[in-house]
Amino acid sequence: MPLLKSWVASANDANHPFPLNNLPYGVFSTGEDDPRCGVAIGDMILDIAAAEAEGLIALTDYPLFDVPYWNDLMEEGPAVWAALRERLTALLAKGSKEQEAVEPLLVPMAEATLHMPLVVSEYTDFYAGKQHAQNMGAILRGSPDLPANWLHIPIGYNGRASSVVVSGTPIHRPNGQTKAPDAEMPSFGPSKRLDIELEMGAIVGTGSEFGQPITVDEADAMIFGYVLLNDWSARDIQGWEYQPLGPFQGKAFGTSISPWIVTASALEPFRAPTPPREKQLLPYLSGSKDGLYNIELEVLMQPEGADHASVIARTNYSRMYYSAAEQLCHHAIGGCAMNAGDLLGSGTISGPERSEFGSLMELSWAGREPFTLETGETRGFIEDGDTLTLRGNARGDGYTIGFGDCVGQILPAKAWG
Amino acid sequence: MPLLKSWVASANDANHPFPLNNLPYGVFSTGEDDPRCGVAIGDMILDIAAAEAEGLIALTDYPLFDVPYWNDLMEEGPAVWAALRERLTALLAKGSKEQEAVEPLLVPMAEATLHMPLVVSEYTDFYAGKQHAQNMGAILRGSPDLPANWLHIPIGYNGRASSVVVSGTPIHRPNGQTKAPDAEMPSFGPSKRLDIELEMGAIVGTGSEFGQPITVDEADAMIFGYVLLNDWSARDIQGWEYQPLGPFQGKAFGTSISPWIVTASALEPFRAPTPPREKQLLPYLSGSKDGLYNIELEVLMQPEGADHASVIARTNYSRMYYSAAEQLCHHAIGGCAMNAGDLLGSGTISGPERSEFGSLMELSWAGREPFTLETGETRGFIEDGDTLTLRGNARGDGYTIGFGDCVGQILPAKAWG
Numbered sequence: 001m002p003l004l005k006s007w008v009a010s011a012n013d014a015n016h017p018f019p020l021n022n023l024p025y026g027v028f029s030t031g032e033d034d035p036r037c038g039v040a041i042g043d044m045i046l047d048i049a050a051a052e053a054e055g056l057i058a059l060t061d062y063p064l065f066d067v068p069y070w071n072d073l074m075e076e077g078p079a080v081w082a083a084l085r086e087r088l089t090a091l092l093a094k095g096s097k098e099q100e101a102v103e104p105l106l107v108p109m110a111e112a113t114l115h116m117p118l119v120v121s122e123y124t125d126f127y128a129g130k131q132h133a134q135n136m137g138a139i140l141r142g143s144p145d146l147p148a149n150w151l152h153i154p155i156g157y158n159g160r161a162s163s164v165v166v167s168g169t170p171i172h173r174p175n176g177q178t179k180a181p182d183a184e185m186p187s188f189g190p191s192k193r194l195d196i197e198l199e200m201g202a203i204v205g206t207g208s209e210f211g212q213p214i215t216v217d218e219a220d221a222m223i224f225g226y227v228l229l230n231d232w233s234a235r236d237i238q239g240w241e242y243q244p245l246g247p248f249q250g251k252a253f254g255t256s257i258s259p260w261i262v263t264a265s266a267l268e269p270f271r272a273p274t275p276p277r278e279k280q281l282l283p284y285l286s287g288s289k290d291g292l293y294n295i296e297l298e299v300l301m302q303p304e305g306a307d308h309a310s311v312i313a314r315t316n317y318s319r320m321y322y323s324a325a326e327q328l329c330h331h332a333i334g335g336c337a338m339n340a341g342d343l344l345g346s347g348t349i350s351g352p353e354r355s356e357f358g359s360l361m362e363l364s365w366a367g368r369e370p371f372t373l374e375t376g377e378t379r380g381f382i383e384d385g386d387t388l389t390l391r392g393n394a395r396g397d398g399y400t401i402g403f404g405d406c407v408g409q410i411l412p413a414k415a416w417g
Numbered sequence: 418m419p420l421l422k423s424w425v426a427s428a429n430d431a432n433h434p435f436p437l438n439n440l441p442y443g444v445f446s447t448g449e450d451d452p453r454c455g456v457a458i459g460d461m462i463l464d465i466a467a468a469e470a471e472g473l474i475a476l477t478d479y480p481l482f483d484v485p486y487w488n489d490l491m492e493e494g495p496a497v498w499a500a501l502r503e504r505l506t507a508l509l510a511k512g513s514k515e516q517e518a519v520e521p522l523l524v525p526m527a528e529a530t531l532h533m534p535l536v537v538s539e540y541t542d543f544y545a546g547k548q549h550a551q552n553m554g555a556i557l558r559g560s561p562d563l564p565a566n567w568l569h570i571p572i573g574y575n576g577r578a579s580s581v582v583v584s585g586t587p588i589h590r591p592n593g594q595t596k597a598p599d600a601e602m603p604s605f606g607p608s609k610r611l612d613i614e615l616e617m618g619a620i621v622g623t624g625s626e627f628g629q630p631i632t633v634d635e636a637d638a639m640i641f642g643y644v645l646l647n648d649w650s651a652r653d654i655q656g657w658e659y660q661p662l663g664p665f666q667g668k669a670f671g672t673s674i675s676p677w678i679v680t681a682s683a684l685e686p687f688r689a690p691t692p693p694r695e696k697q698l699l700p701y702l703s704g705s706k707d708g709l710y711n712i713e714l715e716v717l718m719q720p721e722g723a724d725h726a727s728v729i730a731r732t733n734y735s736r737m738y739y740s741a742a743e744q745l746c747h748h749a750i751g752g753c754a755m756n757a758g759d760l761l762g763s764g765t766i767s768g769p770e771r772s773e774f775g776s777l778m779e780l781s782w783a784g785r786e787p788f789t790l791e792t793g794e795t796r797g798f799i800e801d802g803d804t805l806t807l808r809g810n811a812r813g814d815g816y817t818i819g820f821g822d823c824v825g826q827i828l829p830a831k832a833w834g
Contacts, residue, residue, distance in 0.1 A: 122539065122578055127662055147660055152603050153594055157662040158575035161539055162754040163627060172628050174751030177570055177699060186569045188699045210580060211589050211670075213833055237751065243564055245544055245574040246663020252753035253628075282594060282605045284833070334591030334654065335831075336669035337579040414752075416630055416701070 001269050003399035005094040008106070011042030017393065017402020018042055023088050024260035024404070025225070027068045028112040035068035035115045040260055040404070041092050044106040048088075051105050056091065056098065059083055069119045070261060074205040074224050074340040081205065081224065085265055114259035114404075116166045117227075118203060121341035123164055123255065124331060125199075125231055126156040128322035128347040130275075135350060135362045140239070151279040154322035154330050156344075157246045159231075164255045164343060167406045173384060173413040174253035176237035190413035191234035193367065194382040197348040198299050198358030198390055200317050201229035201257055202324035204342035211335040216287030219328035222338070226267065226293075226324075228258040228390045228406040229345050235361055235381070255345070258390070258406040266401055270294045270394040272318035274326075281326075284333060291323025295394045297349060299358065303377050304385025304409075310373040312363060315349055315356040317392075322347075384412045418686050420816035422511040425523070428459030434810065434819020435459055440505050441677035441821070442642070444485045445529040452485035452532045457677055457821070458509050461523040465505075468522050473508065473515065476500055486536045487678060491622040491641050491757040498622065498641065502682055531676035531821075533583045534644075535620060538758035540576040540672065541748060542616075542648055545739035545764040547692075552767060552779045557656070568696040571739035571747045573761075574663045576648075581672045581760060584823045590801060590830040591670035593654035607830035608651035610784065611799040614765040615716050615775030615807055617734050618646035618674055619741035621759035628752040633704030636745035639755070643684065643710075643741075645675040645807045645823040646762050652778055652798070672762070675807070675823040683818055687711045687811040689735035691743075701750060708740025712811045714766060716775065720794050721802025721826075727790040729780060732766055732773035734809075739764075801829045 004020040005012055011019045018024065018040040028045050029035040038045040049066040051057045057065075059080050064072045073084065091102050127133060127150075134144040149155065165171075173194055179186035205224025208214050214222070231251060238250025271290040295317040302309035324344055332338050348358045357363045360381050364370050367380030382388065390406040421437040422429055428436045435441065435457040445462050446452040455462040466483040468474045474482075476497050481489045490501065508519050544550060544567075551561040566572065582588075590611055596603035622641025625631050631639070648668060655667025688707040712734040719726035741761055749755050765775045774780045777798050781787050784797030799805065807823040 149596075149603070149657055149660070152596075153658055155658070155662055156665055158577055158665070160575055160753055162756055163752070165627070172752055175630065176751050179566075179569075185696075186566070186699065188701055210582070211831065213592065213831070234751070240566055241570055241572070242661070242663075243566070244659070244663070245572055246659075246661075248573055248575070249747070249751045249753070252748075253751040279602075282603065284605055330666070331669075334593050334651070334666045334670040335580070335589055336577055336666070339579055414628065414630070 002397050004089065006041060006092050007094050007096060007099050008042040008044055008092060014398050015400050016042060017400055017404065019399045020089060020092055021396065021399050022262065022266050022401045023085060024262045024266070025070050026117045026260045027115040028107070029115065030107055030112050037065035037067065037070060039088060040109065043109050045109050045112055047105045047107055051102065056101060057087055068115060070117055071119050071341045077206050078221060085263065114166060117259060117261050119341050120161040120164045120343045121339040123159040123161040123343045124156050125159045125345035126154055126322070126327050126347040128154050128320050128327065129350050130321045131319065131350040131352055132348040132358060132362065135357065139361060139366045152281065154327045156327060156331065159255065159345065160252045163252050164257060167256055167259050167404070169256065170409050170411045171232055171254040172411045174234050174237065175413050175416050176234060176249050177240060178236040179240045186240060191236055193235035194410060195233045195235050195360045196299065196388050197231035197233055198297060198313065199229040199231055199348060200295070200346040201227045202344045203227065203261060204328065204338050204344070205340055207339040208332050208337060210337040213335060214329055214332045216285060216325050216329045217289065220287060220289055220291065220325035222328065223264050223324055225261040225263040227261055228392050228403045230256040230388065230390055230406050230408060231345055232256065256406050256408045258403045260404040262401060262403055267293045267394060269396060274323055275321060285326050285329060287325055291325045292318045292320055293394065294318050295392050298391040300389040300391065301373060301379065302387045303373070303375065303383065306375045309389060310375065312371065313355060313357055315351040315358060317349060319349055319351045320346055382410050384410055386410050419814050421506065423458060423509050424511050424513060424516050425459040425461055425509060431815050432817050433459060434817055434821065436816045437506060437509055438813065438816050439679065439683050439818045440502060441679045441683070442487050443534045443677045444532040445524070446532065447524055447529050454482035454484065454487060456505060457526065460526050462526050462529055463519070464522045464524055468519065473518060474504055485532055487534055488536050488758045494623050495638060502680065531583060534676060534678050536758050537578040537581045537760045538756040540578040540581055540760045541573050542576045542762035543571055543573040543739070543744050543764040545571050545737050545744065546767050547738045548736065548769055549765040549767040549775060549779065552774065556778060556783045569698065571744045573744060573748065576672065576762065577669045580669050581674060584673055584676050584821070586673065587826050587828045588649055588671040589828050591651050591654065592830050592833050593651060593666050594657060595653040596657045603657060608653055610652035611827060612650045612652050612777045613716065613805050614648035614650055615714060615730065616646040616648055616765060617763040618644045619761040620644065620678060621745065621755050621761070622757055624756040625749050625754060627754040630752060631746055631749045633702060633742050633746045634706065637704060637706055637708065637742035639745065640681050640741055642678040642680040644678055645809050645820045647673040647805065647807055647823050647825060648762055649673065673823050673825045675820045677821040679818060679820055684710045684811060686813060691740055692738060702743050702746060704742055708742045709735045709737055710811065711735050712809050715808040717806040717808065718790060718796065719804045720790070720792065720800065723792045726806060727792065729788065730772060730774055732768040732775060734766060736766055736768045737763055799827050801827055803827050
C-alpha cells in the first residue's frame, strides 16, 4: 500500500508518524476544555467529538467520542471500527468534498495536552521475548536455559491497571523492601536498580464471556490496537519479592504507554510471522494469521541537563516468540472473561545482539558492565532525572506508521518514614 | 456490645447472621426489577434505593443507592459510611418512630436474587497464612520451610477482577495446559486437581493517590468491609505455569465471594491481634490497631445427589500472620494507586491441625490421603457436581455477625478443540 494523500499537508511526508494511512486514536485537551477523543493527522488533531456533534461522523444513535477514552468505540466491535476508519479516511483524503467543514475542527498538536487514550480495565504483562528470557536466566540464575514451560506457554502474570499512565507522566523512584545477598535482614528505601522494559501493549477491543474460551483467530479479531509500553521495573525490589508468586511491588509504581492507539487496521500491512516453533505448540495455540508486526523500536536515554538523548537500543517487535493473539487466547483458555480496555504487555523485546536488548538489566548485564551515552556519561541503571523514551515506527512504501513517543522522567523517591 | 434489638423480629435471634449489629450491604433484585442496593436485616432486605427515593435516607445531594454496586458509597469516605450506619440503626431499631414508613420497603430475602455487591476494580491475592505456606512448601517442595521473604513481606500477587463472581454462580472446571512430571510434553484438557482456597476478602473503600504511599493505620481506615472469598484453584495448571512469574490461568477461571459486604464497623468488636512476629517487621509495616478479626470459618462439601453437606474444615480468620491493613500498606508502598472497589484476598486460612486446613490440597495432602465425607464418599480434589460452601460467623454477646454463605458448584469442563 502506498502513501494515502491527505489535504493536511504535514501528513504527506514519508517520515511523518501520522499520515492518512495511520489515523491513531488519542485523548486531548486544549486550554480549559475537557479531555475528549481526537485523531492524529500530520501535525494536527481532528476533534472527533466536535465532528460527531456536527454530524460529520454518525456511526451510532448515541455519541461515542465526547468522553476521555476510546472504550465506548471499542465496545461497538469490528464493524463499527472499520466504518469509522473508512469515514475518517474519506473526510481527510486529498480532494475530500468535506475539507471545508472539517478544517475548523483541526487542532494543532503542539497546542494540545495528551491524556490516557483509554480506561485500562485490567493489565497483564507477558514474557514472550526469548532473548530476554535467556538473558534474565543467565543474569539471575547463571544459565540461559529457558524455564521448562517457556516454549509451550506464553507466560504471563497479572499487573496493576491503576499504575498505567500516559507518556509524559513523571515517575517517582519507588521505595520498597530489598535485601542484599549478604545482608541478614531486609531494608527499606529507594530502589537502587531502577530499569525499563521495552514492550508493545495490545489493547483488547471486544470482550469474551466468563467461562468461554476463544481461539487464536478470534483473539486476533478482538485486538483493537497497539501502543508502546514501558514496564518500569525495580529489579532489587522484584528480586527479593518474586518468589514464589511473581512480581508485585517491583512493577507497581508505573507503567507508561504512548498516547496514541495505533489500530490493528493501520498495522495490517506490516504483519510478520512468529519465528519457527522450537517445540510444537498445543493445538489451541494455533492461528491462521501472522501475529507479529514489523515495527522498528528504539530506546533513548537523556540524563538531566544533557543536551540530547542517546539511542541505547534498537530492535524490532517481530523478534518476539509469541504474538498478542496467542497471548490473548491463552489468557482466556480457562474461561477468564476479557474486556474492552484490557491491556496486554508483550514482554520485553530484545534481539540477539546486545545493541538490541530492551532493558538496562540486559544492556549493562545487571550493572556489571555499564554502557556509555553519547554525552560521555555511563549508566548501569537509571539515575534520578534521567528521561527514558521509547519510539516505534513501521516503515511502509513511502510512508511511516508512528506511535508517538513513550516518555518518562524519573524523579527522586518521596521521603518516607 | 450486646444484641441491638430491631422491630424486624427475625433479626433478634442470637444465632441469626443479620441482626441490627450487622447491617451488611448487598445488591438484590426481585422479579423483573433492576438490581439495586439493599441492606440485610433478619430475614428481610431493606430496599435502600427506595428508602433514599422516599427521603428516609439523605446523605448526599445526589442518589447513592439506585445502582447495582456499593462503590458510590465507598467513594464518599468514612464519615458518610458512619452516618449511613447510624441512620440505618435508627430506622430499624426497636421503637423507631419511622417503623411504619420503613416497613413497606422490606423485601423477604427468600424472594430476592442476590448479585455482585460491588464492581471489583482490581483483585489482589495474598499468601498470609503461615500454616498454609508451610503446608504448600512441604507438599510441593518437600520442606515446610517458609520462603526467605515470607516473614518480612506480606507476599501478594495480582489476580483477575473479571473472574470474581457472586456466591451461587456455577463454575465450569477449567481447561488448561498441564504436564505430568513423567511426561515429555504438556497436554491440554480439563484440570484434574481442582481445589478451593478459604479466604477472607477485604474491600478497599477509599483510594490512595498514584505515587503516594500510605501507613498501616491509614490503610486500616481505608477498608470498607469484608466478604468470604473462595479462590478456586486448578493445582495442575498452576503447578506447570507458575515459574517464574506466578499463578495465572490456574486462578483465572473463578473467584467466588459471599453476597453481603460486612462492614469494618460491624466487625470492630471482634478485632484480634496478629500473632507475635517471628522476625521484626520493617517499621513501615507497623500499625497501632489489632488488624485481624475473630471470625469462625467453615468449609462444607456436598457431592451432587448427597442429601446433606459435610463440614470438611473449621478454622478462624485470626490464624493469619498478616492483616489486611498490613497487606494494603505494602500494596501501596511503592506508589501503586489503590481505588474504591479493590479486593484483597487474605490468602488461604489454615490453622495448625489438619481439620483446620483451608484447601483440599492440604486436607488430602495433594490427593495422597483422601478424606471421607459424612455421606461415605471420599475426595482428594473436587469432582464435577460437587458444591463447596464457605461460612463465616463472628460470635458476640448474644448475637452473631454472619456473612451469608459463599457457595459454588463445579460443572463439567466445556468441550473444546
